[in-house]
Amino acid sequence: MNLAIKDIRAGLFRFTLTCVGIGLMLMTSLAMTGLYQGIVADALSIIDHxxxxxxxxxxxxxxxxxxxxxxxxxxxxxxxxxxxxxxxxxxxxxxxxxxxxxxxxxxxxxxxxxxxxxxxxxxxxxxxxxxxxxxxxxxxxxxxxxxxxxxxxxxxxxxxxxxxxxxxxxxxxxxxxxxxxxxxxxxxxxxxxxxxxxxxxxxxxxxxxxxxxxxxxxxxxxxxxxxxxxxxxxxxxxxxxxxxxxxxxxxxxxxLERLRGQIVLFTAILLVVTAVVIAVTLYTMTLEKLHEIALLKLIGARNRVIISMILQQSIALGALGYTMAAVLIPVVSPFFPRRLVLTLNDYLLFAVIVLLLCIVGALLGIRRAMQVEAREVLS
Structure with a gap:
């Protein structure tokens, strides 16, 4: 039995809404990156040609x-x-x-x-x-x-x-x-x-x-x-x-120096907000199941089982949000006033960044889960 999946099913609606929010923020981050690279490609086209x-x-x-x-x-x-x-x-x-x-x-x-x-x-x-x-x-x-x-x-x-x-x-x-x-x-x-x-x-x-x-x-x-x-x-x-x-x-x-600085700063802010959303969501989910975590510890479950559950939930949030962003970008890009240029390396880089954000976002929930004592199940 996978505890992470069972817990996600219990709060499926909230989990889905969070995935949508993360997906939209990641899509905006990807769009900003593609926008800058499109501007650079257009700007350098005369020189290159x-x-x-x-x-x-x-x-x-x-x-x-x-x-x-x-x-x-x-x-x-x-x-x-x-x-x-x-x-x-x-x-x-x-x-x-x-x-x-x-x-x-x-x-x-x-x-x-x-x-x-x-x-x-x-x-x-x-x-x-x-x-x-x-x-x-x-x-x-x-x-x-x-x-x-x-x-x-x-x-x-x-x-x-x-x-x-x-x-x-x-x-x-x-x-x-x-x-x-x-x-x-x-x-x-x-x-x-x-x-x-x-x-x-x-x-x-x-x-x-x-x-x-x-x-x-x-x-x-x-x-x-x-x-x-x-x-x-x-x-x-x-x-x-x-x-x-x-x-x-x-x-x-x-x-283009100032434009690049603005886009990098805006993208960084969006990614930080994404990490905060993941952290708050997982922390809230952890608080709601403190009794169950205490029960798991009482019956002898090791800490790695609980850590694995929270990490899986975090990665699931990031993976679903990233998939949504990657699917939507080609759909919405024709409606942008400027050309978006995104390469395979950009998608791979964002996948790594999202994975790191998920790990960082899970730390708050893991820390709270590790503070739970087995005797709290009796309270």
Whole structure:
């Protein structure tokens, strides 16, 4: 006869409600973890998809993903003149707002240096990559755009030739990839009213195409000394070079550092509350059966039998709650405004954490059970 099962059956309703509560808290903890990893995956997707060895950016900045970076387009030819550079690509990144089927969409506009970069690393769900240096675009599916749609930005008409999946920035905004020439035209566009006002007031209109790319992406020849090329570029003075790994670190430990701290703290609080709920539930269940525990001790039951009963109940609470959380996460994740990214290692890590919480939560009930004397059965 399993004493833990018998005791659970006696208080099945309360045990079930506790399992549901634990399951919801664990589901929230898993969701917070998946949310952060989804934000990181979206944020780093541009860097990862670029497959660049070096990012040449404005001196004194940390790159286009951390702050504004504007460099002269002549940096492209200077970079190509370096001995160990195989390819160099212009790159732009800017925020745009436009209307799609009557709905206002804010997106990040990425400029690709066609034909060197056709966006071939962008994960498409429909359509194709860029085949022309003008008037073509690849848009994330969350924009509501479809292949064949026409998108007008400024005075530039873009035909959507590809639709991507999970092509978003760290803010969760969809991204739209166009050729760098189109991106510069869109960036330089000024409303007619602004032009008229500038003329009427006599203000000088400064051309905006001389220093408006965000970075130059370099791919080195096989066997090239990465640090040596980086040092050469850094000596130019107006720009600096960062490796892809350095650009990732700047983003993760710069812009996302506070967000990560908030999510870790919130997740830790939820897990502590889960442990407290398990501890209080088991302690209450132990208090209700002190007479039975005393009777067990009177008939010669060893302490390990009582400890095993409480531990089994605790683990049953955690296991059922964790199972509920693991089953519900895939069901509710489509309703989240951001993508959730959870791997098998995340589920295994949470399983270990839940097991530890169950053991810690059972200690309070075990301590009270060990204080029971066999003679108390007569009281």
């Amino acid at each position: 670029a497959h660049a060895d070096l990012w040449v950016i404005e001196a004194g900045t940390e790159g286009p993903f951390a702050e504004s970076s504007l460099i002269d387009r002549s940096v492209l030819s200077r970079s190509l003149a370096l001995q160990d550079v195989a390819t160099a690509r212009q790159f732009t990144l800017q925020s745009e707002r436009f209307s799609v089927h009557g709905k206002t969409v804010r997106a990040s506009l990425v400029g690709l240096d066609y034909p060197t970069d056709t966006g071939s690393t962008i994960p498409l769900s429909a359509g194709r990559h860029l085949r022309a240096g003008r008037n073509e675009a690849i848009a994330d599916q969350s924009t509501g755009l479809h292949t064949g749609d026409t998108l007008r930005l400024g005075t530039t008409d873009l035909t959507v030739v590809g639709v991507a999946k999970n092509y978003q920035d760290y803010n969760g905004n969809p991204m739209v990839a166009v050729s760098v020439n189109d991106a510069l035209d869109i960036q330089a566009h000024r409303p007619e009213e602004s032009v008229y006002i500038s003329r009427d007031t006599g203000r000088v209109q400064v051309p905006s195409k001389t220093a408006n790319i965000a970075a130059v992406l370099l791919t080195l020849v096989p066997g090239a000394n990465l640090q040596q090329v980086q040092q050469q570029i850094n000596r130019w003075g107006d720009v600096i070079a960062l490796t892809s790994e350095q650009e990732r670190e700047v983003f993760l430990y710069g812009r």
